Amino acid sequence: MATKLAIFEDKEIRRQWDKKQEKWYFSVVDIIQILINQSSFQLARNYWKVLKNRLKKEGSEVVTNCNRLKLLAEDGKLRFTDVADVETLFRLIQSVPSPKAEPIKLWLAKVGYERIQEIADPEKSVNRGRTNWERMGRSGKWIQQRMMGQEIRNKLTDFWKNNDVKEQNEYAILTNIIHKEWSDLSVKEHKNLKKLKTQNLRDHMTDAELVFTALAELSTRQIAETVKSKGLEENKIPAKKGGRIAKNARLELEQKTGKKIVSGENFKFPGKNASLTLDNS
Numbered sequence: 001m002a003t004k005l006a007i008f009e010d011k012e013i014r015r016q017w018d019k020k021q022e023k024w025y026f027s028v029v030d031i032i033q034i035l036i037n038q039s040s041f042q043l044a045r046n047y048w049k050v051l052k053n054r055l056k057k058e059g060s061e062v063v064t065n066c067n068r069l070k071l072l073a074e075d076g077k078l079r080f081t082d083v084a085d086v087e088t089l090f091r092l093i094q095s096v097p098s099p100k101a102e103p104i105k106l107w108l109a110k111v112g113y114e115r116i117q118e119i120a121d122p123e124k125s126v127n128r129g130r131t132n133w134e135r136m137g138r139s140g141k142w143i144q145q146r147m148m149g150q151e152i153r154n155k156l157t158d159f160w161k162n163n164d165v166k167e168q169n170e171y172a173i174l175t176n177i178i179h180k181e182w183s184d185l186s187v188k189e190h191k192n193l194k195k196l197k198t199q200n201l202r203d204h205m206t207d208a209e210l211v212f213t214a215l216a217e218l219s220t221r222q223i224a225e226t227v228k229s230k231g232l233e234e235n236k237i238p239a240k241k242g243g244r245i246a247k248n249a250r251l252e253l254e255q256k257t258g259k260k261i262v263s264g265e266n267f268k269f270p271g272k273n274a275s276l277t278l279d280n281s
Contacts, residue, residue, distance in 0.1 A: 174235055
């Protein structure tokens with residue numbers, strides 16, 4: 001299961017979908033952070049730690065019903081995090097005095113219902129994604145490129161899944177190889193350039209970054225299919241070669257335009273470092 005983000009009043013909440021149980025699991029700390037209106041993640045985590053100990057002493061089943069899953073952390077690594085399903089969160093929210101309690105309960109119920117709709121009709125998921133990107137202020141052209149890139153990404157991860165690459169950690173390793181090859185930055189370094197934390201890097205890419213990411217992943221899959229790569233180690237080779245194809249194209253374009261493709265721009269800070277001039281010294 002991969003970490004996905006949901007948006008509540010412009011605040012991001014990490015979550016994972018459990019296919020077997022057909023339910024969402026949400027990061028408890030992310031919910032707490034919103035409830036107590038705390039900008040500091042560490043202080044929100046401390047609040048949850050104290051609350052969790054109090055609930056344990058009271059014999060509450062809320063803490064018992066919380067699970068631990070690996071979610072993407074601010075440092076770009078997957079770390080075990082307390083998570084809970086919607087039913088457990090409803091009970092937990094009652095323990096936190098907050099004006100956000102009712103709005104977030106309504107939001108959680110809506111998110112759960114939307115997932116059921118999407119299973120029955122996958123097109124709804126696509127349309128919701130488009131709507132969310134429009135709310136971010138993204139253009140129709142950007143959205144089209146983002147969706148095309150996601151389709152290419154899905155085909156690559158399907159290949160990995162069917163050829164003995166383990167999800168999460170090994171996917172992340174290969175993705176990082178591809179990304180560093182084409183961009184000369186690791187995923188974490190690219191996110192740092194854009195001043196991102198838990199946000200999805202691709203949702204903050206420029207048109208050009210999306211195109212070169214897609215080219216790198218398309219090339220990787222086609223090379224891997226040709227040589228029939230199996231497992232993590234064998235797939236590292238096409239990952240490097242696929243990323244290098246996109247890198248060569250990037251360098252040629254940068255030479256022609258005098259502008260860097262890799263950008264510090266994101267939707268929160270539009271225009272920042274959008275077109276850096278190359279240093280030819």
